[in-house]
Amino acid sequence: MTFPAFVPSAAQRLQDADAIALLQRLRRRPIVVPSLMCGDVATIVSTATVTPERAAATDRPPLLLLPGFDSSLLEFRHLMPYLEPHWSVYALDPLGFGFTAPQPLLEVNPSTIRQHLYATWQALIDRPMTLLGASLGGAIAIDFALHYPPCVERLILINSVGFSGSFPLGQWLSAPLLDWGTHWLHWRKDTAVRFLETWPFSSPQERDLVLCSSLHQALSGWQQAVQSFTRSGGYSDLPKHIAQIKSPTLILWGDRDTTLGTQDARKFAQTIPHSRLVWIKGGDHAPHLGHPEAIAAALLNDG
Numbered sequence: 001m002t003f004p005a006f007v008p009s010a011a012q013r014l015q016d017a018d019a020i021a022l023l024q025r026l027r028r029r030p031i032v033v034p035s036l037m038c039g040d041v042a043t044i045v046s047t048a049t050v051t052p053e054r055a056a057a058t059d060r061p062p063l064l065l066l067p068g069f070d071s072s073l074l075e076f077r078h079l080m081p082y083l084e085p086h087w088s089v090y091a092l093d094p095l096g097f098g099f100t101a102p103q104p105l106l107e108v109n110p111s112t113i114r115q116h117l118y119a120t121w122q123a124l125i126d127r128p129m130t131l132l133g134a135s136l137g138g139a140i141a142i143d144f145a146l147h148y149p150p151c152v153e154r155l156i157l158i159n160s161v162g163f164s165g166s167f168p169l170g171q172w173l174s175a176p177l178l179d180w181g182t183h184w185l186h187w188r189k190d191t192a193v194r195f196l197e198t199w200p201f202s203s204p205q206e207r208d209l210v211l212c213s214s215l216h217q218a219l220s221g222w223q224q225a226v227q228s229f230t231r232s233g234g235y236s237d238l239p240k241h242i243a244q245i246k247s248p249t250l251i252l253w254g255d256r257d258t259t260l261g262t263q264d265a266r267k268f269a270q271t272i273p274h275s276r277l278v279w280i281k282g283g284d285h286a287p288h289l290g291h292p293e294a295i296a297a298a299l300l301n302d303g
Contacts, residue, residue, distance in 0.1 A: 004028070006099065008218035016208040018077040022091075025050050026073075028101060033119040036103075036112055043106065045116055048073065048099035050091040051124060052084070061129050061153045063087040064121070068135030068286070069161075070226060072098030072216045075134065079288045082296035087130070092120060093216075094140055096229050102221025109232035110143055117144055121151055131247075132156040134288060135259075139235040145247050155247040156299065159257050159285050163239050163264045209289075242271050249275040250302045252295060254283025276302070 003011050003023050014020055028046040036043040050073060052062075063083065067075045073091035083089050093100040095116035096108030106112060117140065121129070131152045133141030138160025145152040216222060249272045253265035269277040278298045280287040288295045 006101070006219070008215050010211060010218065011215055014208055014211060015204045016077065016212065018081065019074055019208060019212050022050060022074060022077045022080065025053070026099060027051070028099070029123070031116065031120050031123055033116050036106055036115055043103065045095060045103060045119075046101035047095075047116070047120055048093040048101075049120070049124065050080075050089075052088045052090065058086055058088075060087050061127070062125050063089050063130045063132060064125065065089065065091040066094060066117075066131070066133040066137030066140050067091075067098060068137050070097070070217075071135075071213065074098075074212045074215065075286060075289060077212070079292040079295055082292055083299070086300060090124060092117070094137070096225035098216050099219065102219065102225045104221055104224060106228075107232065108225050108228040110140075110235055113140055114144055114147060118148060118151070121148075128153040130154040130156060132158065133160060134158040135285065136161045136235075138162060139238055142238060142242065142245065143235060145245055146241055149246045152247045155245065155249040156252065157249065157268060158252045158288055158295070159254055159260060159283075160251070160264070160268065161235060161260070162242055163267050164260055242268070243273070245272045245275075247274075250298070251275055251277045252287065252298055253277065253279055254285060254287035254291075255279045255281055256283060257285045259285035278302075 001012060001020060001024070004026055006028060007023055007026065011023055027049060029049055031045045031047040032042050033045055034042045065073065065076045067073050073093050076091050080089055080091065095113045096102065128151060131141045131145060131154070133139070133156070135158070138157040139162050141155060141157065142160070142162055145155050249268075251265055251268045251272075253262060255262060265277055265279075269275050280291050280294050280298070283291045283294070
C-alpha cells in the first residue's frame with residue numbers, strides 16, 4: 001500500500017478498506033495563515049485534508065468535516081462513502097490535531113484553531129458551507145459559526161462538546177502532570193493495539209478501530225500540541241454564547257453516549273434557536289463510526 005510520506009508506517013498493518021482509501025487520498029496542503037504569531041508575518045501550516053475527487057452533481061453547499069479531540073479525519077472513513085454521492089465533501093484535521101503538521105512555536109487554542117480554519121476555508125472552499133463537527137470538532141464548529149456566520153450556511157453537531165467536555169482546569173496543570181497525561185493517552189492506545197494484535201480472539205475490525213485512532217500519535221510534535229491545547233483551557237467559555245448561533249443546526253446524538261451522556265443533546269436543542277435533534281439509536285459517542293448509514297440518512301432527510 002502506498003501512503004503519503006508523513007503517514008506513520010503502522011498504517012501498513014491496516015485491513016480496513018475505507019481507512020486505506022481515505023489515507024491514500026490524504027494530502028498536506030500549505031495553508032497561509034496571517035498573524036498567528038506576534039507581528040504581521042504569515043505562518044504556513046501544512047494542513048491535512050481530504051478534498052472531493054470530483055464535483056458532486058448537487059446544489060447543496062460543500063460539506064466540511066471536523067473530527068474530535070486526539071483524533072483525526074480517519075474517524076469519518078465509514079461516513080464519507082455515504083456522503084460523497086450527495087455533497088462535495090472536505091475533511092480537515094484542525095491546527096494541532098490529527099495529521100496536520102505541528103507548529104512547535106505556535107500555541108494551540110480556540111483562537112489559533114479558528115484562524116487556521118478560516119484560512120483553510122478561504123483556500124479550499126471560499127463559499128458558504130455546511131460545517132459538521134464531532135465531539136471537540138463540534139465545539140470548533142460552533143466557535144467558527146459564531147465568529148464567521150456568513151461562512152456557515154448550516155451547522156451539524158455530532159455528540160458535541162460545548163456545554164461539557166471541555167477541560168478548563170487544564171490551564172492550571174503543571175508541566176509534569178501534562179507530560180503524564182499525554183504519555184497516558186499514548187500508552188492507553190498503544191497498549192490496546194499491541195494487545196489486540198497478539199490476542200488470538202480479536203477481530204481485524206477491533207484492531208483497525210484502535211490503530212486508526214492512534215496513528216497520528218506517532219507524528220513528531222503530537223504531544224506538545226495536545227499539551228498546548230490543554231493549557232489553553234479549551235472551549236470552556238463557549239456555553240454562554242451557544243444561544244447566539246444563527247445558522248440552522250442539526251444535532252445528531254448517539255443515545256448510548258457514555259462519554260458526554262445525553263443531557264447535552266437536549267440542552268443544545270433548547271438553546272440553539274433554529275435547531276433540530278435527531279437521536280441515533282444504538283449510537284455511542286462516535287455514532288458516525290458505528291452507524292454511518294444512520295448519520296447519512298439524517299443529513300439527507302434534513303435537506
